[in-house]
Amino acid sequence: MHTLYLAWRYLLHHRFKTLLLVLVVAVTLFLPAGLLVLAGQGEAELTARANATPCLLGAKGSPLELTLGSLYFRNVAMPAMPYGEVDQLEESKLGLPIPLMLRYRSQDDPIVGTSLDYLRFRKLTIIEGNHFTRLGDCVVGAKVAKQRGLHSGSRVLSRPVDAFDVAGVHPLNMRVTGVLAATGTPDDEAIFCDVRTTWVIAGLGHGHDNVTKLQPGQMAPYNEVTDDNIDSFHFHGDEATFPISAIVVVPTDEKAATRLLGRYRKPDSTLQMIEPGVVMGELLATVVRLKKLALTALTLVGLCSLLLVGLVLLLSYRQRQAERQFLVQLGAAHSRVYMLMLSEAVLVIVVGALLAGGLTLVVWWFSPAVLRAWLV
């Protein structure tokens, strides 16, 4: 106990040197540990949503873009596919099809045209207001609501696909019927409406407002579905040919999933069915290889740092020869003196390790939120 006390007093006396050594030990241990935690959580974050989505159907193209677009609502190029596929999947009774139309945005927030099944599938609950019930209604994710101060009864305006789309898509002023509870997923950053509402934005459906309200030559600044004009809204053309971006498919069982995957593997198929978990797994396999390289490099750097710490301690041991002799002359046993020196080194390593552990805990605690914002 006395030895430890003396070692502690010595380290406190040489504060600057001790702090430096503790920091070197802490950083050496923290870097690989922190990286491992960060990589592990990043992997979990990326795969959790992908693994929770059994199958995705989309137009043939990049499976990764289909996954990133459909799961994380990234602004990636997603060729359109016909809505008729939803009907065909329903008729096949192999699974529940959930359409996704992801072409439009309100400010920078993605508008997700879907069915209520999506909210059930992702277990999204309403904390204020109600689900969307008709054309022109929407519910907003928690983050969108917070950032834009939206509540049940607010309005959100869709924006044109690009700034030069003057003659194209007419903005739709949507009624917010509810706010979703926060989930810490990309759903918090999206606006959800019926897929048909996105077809109204696309100009495939429209109503007939009372034109007498407008001055000659005046054009309504946006479309709006109201109690007065909802009956006049209608769609032109066959709904089966209307565009959607992707379909989340929830197969009834494993056998159905296999049959569904096989169905779209035909070479002449213009569609692809993917398992997002597999796609993300392939992406992460590349990341894992990079992670291994980084870990090897960090381990080598760590070893060098520890060798340097050892060297510092050794030099310090030599430097303190007079001090050791003085302690012996005072009556301390040689073994006690060596024990004292060893205790100092152990204390430095333990405090350094504790600091590294603490930092790793901080990373473990905060990284999911940071990763969510950064990765998705």
Added chain:
Amino acid sequence: MEVDMRWIFLLLMVGVLGCGPKATTSTESRKPVVYVTNEPLRCFAERLAGGDFEIVFPVPKDEDPEDWKPEAALIQKMQQADLILLNGGGYEKWLKKASLPLATQVDTSSAFKEKILQNDAAVTHSHGGKEHAHSGPVGQTWLDLQLAIQQAKAVEAALVRLKPEAAEAIRERSKKLEAELLALDTEMEAVTKLATQKPIIASHPVYGYWARRYNVNLKSLHWEPDDVPTEAQLAELNKLLATHPAKVLVWEDEPNLQAAELVKALGLTSIVVRQCGNTPDKGDFLTLMKKNISALQAALK
């Protein structure tokens, strides 16, 4: 004989506990809620459910379910339903403007999509200063009782999926219902054979499936039973009679007396063949169809 009092007490306790009300959890007592959108589906669902399901037919009795639309509060309730049985074939026009989960919707006519009739003549109207022509599918699929049987089968499958533990009972009831519908189909076939060569006029274009199934030589007007036909409408009827010399005019409901007199003057007998979209004050779809058969029999014999 010595009687052990402890045994008597035990038997009494068993008796008391056994006779008492059954303790049920809320999930056990909750019946799956099934929404239907017309009388035939209500009738089929009620017949097959046998008390195991709560069947909700939300359309008021004085409204035609084909023209009805639910309020937002009702849509919210329907969003919570376990099952929504739809007629399909374009019957639920409101569905395109309402948001309901796909998982709970069952289109009972999806098995015979290719048999869905389309309105030949598009009804042209103008709105927003421009004329639009809207043609669409005909909804009254059940007037072909063979199609009605297929719809009843779809109801059976949906209820079984929803409550597999009641499958046997549902299938048993379904067999009985199918037998009743088949009997009606046979009767209807026999009655309409009386009119194979005779032209018939319908006041409304809702009998397409009936005419196709039972080979009825039918042409349709666009008259409402409550309204007195205008000069133009009578002229249209006269023009039709020149090429289609019918002796019978089929109405959806009891016609306005003046209307009945006017068509009688043209040599037409008015009969009521209800399309059975909504629940009658007495009886159900099956009893209405029996009445239809009787009315046809009286007029065509």
